[in-house]
Amino acid sequence: MQKLLSWEIEDKELIKRRRKEVAAEKEHKEEEERRCVSTYKEEREKKLEHACRVKAATEENPDALRNGKWPCCTQQSP
16 A cells, blocks of 8 residues: 555656656747747848838939949948
């Protein structure tokens, strides 16, 4: 009888430990997902800003692209 009680206690401890591990893994995955989403949004904003600058520059001087010249806003900075 005593053996059964000790096994039951051990099982409960193992279950608690496993639940904590699962919760930690889930939190880690969620944090990683949030990081990926924020990185994607930042990249998207940069691309959108770049496109707006290019559009404004080409509207300002539409002959620039025909002459093979590129507006300075489209050049990559180091």
